[in-house]
């Protein structure tokens with residue numbers, strides 16, 4: 569993972585990565601072989617790769633909202649065995665529960681329609697309504713790509729953990745996404 573992408577991840581995901589909710593997500597298994605937190609990091613890595621590719625062909629992406637959505641899209645799964653009766657119920661309801669987590673984490677002022685719709689619709693096409701924004705389509709695609717790579721033992725989040733991200737903090741303070749010429 570390029571260093572500049574790690575900086576973007578830290579710049580937009582710092583508060584989420586340092587939260588109790590995300591820390592607890594390292595303790596919840598997901599896709600049988602991962603944790604919710606590791607999977608979410610992998611999805612975010614794939615999303616940021618896609619952003620870099622799209623930027624090269626002058627397609628703008630709201631990187632901050634996409635980073636928040638990617639890191640939080642499955643936080644609603646926490647406690648799934650107590651909350652949901654089966655996998656079908658989990659599939660339908662965890663995006664809405666993830667939105668509650670996001671409001672708690674970032675507050676209403678930072679909450680946006682892009683985050684709302686992207687997370688709510690990220691299970692498409694397993695759920696019938698597609699995302700409305702390109703950020704949602706990127707998240708949906710990255711979610712599937714990361715899940716397949718995890719099953720193959722090649723998670724996009726390999727070698728990346730919360731501690732390694734937080735070690736970037738001094739450099740991240742002076743970093744601007746404009747350094748990358750990325751739209752935000």
Ligand SMILES: [Fe+2]
Pocket residue numbers: 641642662690691
């Ligand atoms: Fe999900």
Ligand SMILES: [Fe+2]
Pocket residue numbers: 607611641642711
């Ligand atoms: Fe996911």
